[in-house]
Amino acid sequence: MPAITTPPSRRDKPAAVHGVAFILKKATLSALVALVLFSLMIGVRTEAGPTGQLIFWTRFGDLAMMVAAVFGGSILVELLRQAIAKRRGAPLISEQAQAKFTGLGRFLGPALLVFTFLVPVLFYDQRYILDLGILVLTYVMLGWGLNIVVGLAGLLDLGYVAFYAVGAYSYALLATTFGLSFWICLPLAGILAAFWGMLLGFPVLRLKGDYLAIVTLAFGEIIRLVLLNWQHVTGGPNGISGVPRPSFFGIPLTPADDGLAARLGIEFSSTHRVVFLFYIILALALLTNWVTIRLRRLPIGRAWEALREDEIACRSLGINTTKTKLTAFATGAMFGGFAGAFFATRQGFISPESFTFQESALVLAIVVLGGMGSQLGIALAALAMIGGFELFRGFEEFRMLVFGAAMVLLMIWRPRGLVGHREPSIFLQTKTAISSSLVKEGHG
Amino acid sequence: MDYFAQQLINGLVLGSIYGLIAIGYTMVYGIVGMINFAHGDIFMIGGFIALISFLILVAMGMTAVPLILLLVLLVAMATTALYGWTVERIAYRPLRQSFRLAPMLSAIGMSFVLSNFAQVAQGARVKPVPPIITGGYTLFEQDGFVVRLSNIQIIIVVTTVVLLAVFSWLVARTRLGRDMRACEQDQTMAALLGVDVDRTISMTFVIGAALAAVAGMMYLLYYGVVDFFMGFLAGIKAFTAAVLGGIGSLPGAMLGGIAIGLIETFWSAYFSTEYKDVAAFSILIIVLIFLPTGLLGRPEVEKV
Numbered sequence: 001m002p003a004i005t006t007p008p009s010r011r012d013k014p015a016a017v018h019g020v021a022f023i024l025k026k027a028t029l030s031a032l033v034a035l036v037l038f039s040l041m042i043g044v045r046t047e048a049g050p051t052g053q054l055i056f057w058t059r060f061g062d063l064a065m066m067v068a069a070v071f072g073g074s075i076l077v078e079l080l081r082q083a084i085a086k087r088r089g090a091p092l093i094s095e096q097a098q099a100k101f102t103g104l105g106r107f108l109g110p111a112l113l114v115f116t117f118l119v120p121v122l123f124y125d126q127r128y129i130l131d132l133g134i135l136v137l138t139y140v141m142l143g144w145g146l147n148i149v150v151g152l153a154g155l156l157d158l159g160y161v162a163f164y165a166v167g168a169y170s171y172a173l174l175a176t177t178f179g180l181s182f183w184i185c186l187p188l189a190g191i192l193a194a195f196w197g198m199l200l201g202f203p204v205l206r207l208k209g210d211y212l213a214i215v216t217l218a219f220g221e222i223i224r225l226v227l228l229n230w231q232h233v234t235g236g237p238n239g240i241s242g243v244p245r246p247s248f249f250g251i252p253l254t255p256a257d258d259g260l261a262a263r264l265g266i267e268f269s270s271t272h273r274v275v276f277l278f279y280i281i282l283a284l285a286l287l288t289n290w291v292t293i294r295l296r297r298l299p300i301g302r303a304w305e306a307l308r309e310d311e312i313a314c315r316s317l318g319i320n321t322t323k324t325k326l327t328a329f330a331t332g333a334m335f336g337g338f339a340g341a342f343f344a345t346r347q348g349f350i351s352p353e354s355f356t357f358q359e360s361a362l363v364l365a366i367v368v369l370g371g372m373g374s375q376l377g378i379a380l381a382a383l384a385m386i387g388g389f390e391l392f393r394g395f396e397e398f399r400m401l402v403f404g405a406a407m408v409l410l411m412i413w414r415p416r417g418l419v420g421h422r423e424p425s426i427f428l429q430t431k432t433a434i435s436s437s438l439v440k441e442g443h444g
Numbered sequence: 445m446d447y448f449a450q451q452l453i454n455g456l457v458l459g460s461i462y463g464l465i466a467i468g469y470t471m472v473y474g475i476v477g478m479i480n481f482a483h484g485d486i487f488m489i490g491g492f493i494a495l496i497s498f499l500i501l502v503a504m505g506m507t508a509v510p511l512i513l514l515l516v517l518l519v520a521m522a523t524t525a526l527y528g529w530t531v532e533r534i535a536y537r538p539l540r541q542s543f544r545l546a547p548m549l550s551a552i553g554m555s556f557v558l559s560n561f562a563q564v565a566q567g568a569r570v571k572p573v574p575p576i577i578t579g580g581y582t583l584f585e586q587d588g589f590v591v592r593l594s595n596i597q598i599i600i601v602v603t604t605v606v607l608l609a610v611f612s613w614l615v616a617r618t619r620l621g622r623d624m625r626a627c628e629q630d631q632t633m634a635a636l637l638g639v640d641v642d643r644t645i646s647m648t649f650v651i652g653a654a655l656a657a658v659a660g661m662m663y664l665l666y667y668g669v670v671d672f673f674m675g676f677l678a679g680i681k682a683f684t685a686a687v688l689g690g691i692g693s694l695p696g697a698m699l700g701g702i703a704i705g706l707i708e709t710f711w712s713a714y715f716s717t718e719y720k721d722v723a724a725f726s727i728l729i730i731v732l733i734f735l736p737t738g739l740l741g742r743p744e745v746e747k748v
Contacts (some may be wrong), residue, residue: 037530041492041565041566047569048572054573056499209544217730219729225719225721226722229718403558404553404556407553411549411553415539
């Protein structure tokens with residue numbers, strides 16, 4: 001594969017500050033391009049008519065609006081670019097402010113943790129916030145799980161949702177078929193997912209980079225398609241409904257006489273279960289985080305990071321790359337499986353719909369935006385992504401459009417993620433954070 | 445035998461469509477070394493543009509089918525090529541010096557943008573069109589089973605062969621093709637020798653998108669439907685085709701496309717329709733593991 005390096009070309013010269021004529025010319029060109037792009041796709045709307053015949057009508061108003069928006073947007077972008085170019089050399093945030101922020105960052109993690117613990121107390125009667133919190137924590141956990149594979153071991157996995165699905169279906173099937181409780185199924189789901197991780201890991205040991213990405217993507221799709229088509233086991237597109245809710249270590253959270261509320265002598269409320277679920281996923285996420293942090297200090301964690309930095313050097317130094325890669329896949333998959341089991345018990349209903357490629361892309365975006373390996377960064381990225389997603393709740397159809405656009409823009413703006421530094425796992429005398437641009441991404 | 449022959453024809457036609465998309469993947473991968481995840485959605489956009497321009501031309505009162513088809517083809521190729529150019533300009537060019545994951549995520553984001561743009565702009569429902577090209581030939585008849593070769597199938601295969609010939613010539617003989625091959629080998633050196641790297645890469649995307657538009661139009665004519673989600677699966681299968689044929693090789697992409705088309709058709713015909721996509725993905729995995737250079741690809745040497 002040829003290296004993606006281009007020689008310094010025109011666009012790398014210090015951007016000169018151009019006059020009004022230049023900006024207008026550029027905006028006009030953009031508007032013209034937009035006109036051609038949108039004239040058919042937006043200017044004309046097609047729909048299958050009542051008789052099955054295709055009908056169409058024109059929407060020149062929308063078209064004009066879009067073109068005008070591109071014209072205005074183009075001027076705005078150019079002005080912004082010039083404003084940034086003027087202060088070239090001086091970073092957007094000064095060094096001191098950055099240092100301060102790094103200092104603050106040390107307290108941000110614990111503060112965030114304490115806040116998260118208090119969320120069910122603070123927002124006890126706001127069901128919506130609790131549900132959103134559970135959702136965010138699920139993605140934080142998925143992000144931390146995938147981080148082991150992508151951020152630590154440098155293996156690009158585009159099919160992480162497969163393990164999430166394996167975990168969810170493991171729990172749903174075990175619980176509905178054999179009536180096993182959540183607490184027995186949770187480790188089983190993790191083990192099964194880890195097993196699938198190994199199964200995927202074996203064939204892809206020799207693959208690198210983009211090829212690895214595409215194979216994992218294919219693997220994720222295969223799992224989804226099998227779940228969709230293996231009707232008599234998985235229920236096909238109808239999914240599995242009536243997945244049992246978790247019990248408080250054997251005590252059900254129901255209004256019945258043997259329920260938790262009755263035993264404690266308090267009034268039953270459905271919020272109890274939501275709060276309980278919140279703490280389960282928080283505990284699971286923290287477990288993922290703790291295991292990751294501990295593993296980074298163990299030989300296997302160091303081997304992962306060494307593998308990411310240079311596979312050939314690793315092999316020369318006698319590291320068993322097969323074992324290293326397989327453990328990374330299995331560990332990451334296991335946490336995906338835990339999260340999946342939790343997802344199944346929380347939803348009470350699962351179907352292949354929930355395990356599309358979009359989910360994998362979302363989790364990967366969280367990991368990359370979090371700075372690939374920064375635990376705090378991933379938590380913040382998950383909060384930003386899922387929170388941002390929630391803002392578009394009323395505009396379902398624009399959600400993915402905006403998500404895609406945000407992914408592109410964030411990659412252009414901060415390809416190294418929102419949190420730009422990493423805690424080194426090994427250091428000499430003093431521990432200093434290193435820039436994430438010094439961390440290799442691995443070649444799979 | 446007759447059933448087999450019919451499936452063979454169907455597979456070749458499907459494979460031609462995959463091959464046309466695969467060329468876009470293989471050229472982009474060869475030159476910038478990234479999987480253009482948005483390429484499948486470019487194909488989908490091509491299908492939509494062909495559909496809309498067809499409707500407009502018919503509404504304008506045109507009746508000569510060959511003329512309409514030619515105009516639709518030109519409009520679809522030109523507009524979709526502009527889509528390809530814009531995607532490269534917005535999402536990939538700023539990231540060319542960036543680390544490897546960035547353009548990939550940007551491409552995935554772009555793929556979401558394109559498919560959801562089509563959904564928002566044209567609605568989520570499948571768009572059916574009545575068969576435009578009808579008629580065909582009965583090749584032979586055996587035990588009451590008729591093996592047919594329809595006109596649309598002939599058109600698809602002929603168009604594909606012609607386009608492949610034109611683009612092979614373009615890459616092998618023209619200045620642009622030389623520039624492209626130079627950039628593929630060493631962008632820095634090519635730039636030093638006076639090749640405009642940015643322009644060459646842009647042109648690669650433009651050509652790939654134009655071919656995807658042809659594939660989109662053929663798909664529309666053959667299956668009579670387009671929808672906003674068709675780009676994803678077709679895209680992955682076409683990428684499989686590109687890998688199977690050997691990434692970076694034009695005839696390889698075509699060969700891979702036909703192989704995937706045949707496998708998918710025969711799998712549906714003899715085993716099960718439900719698992720035909722699983723078959724395609726399994727082939728992708730198997731090929732990548734046992735034959736990573738593909739059928740016609742060059743082995744990649746790892747340098748330390």
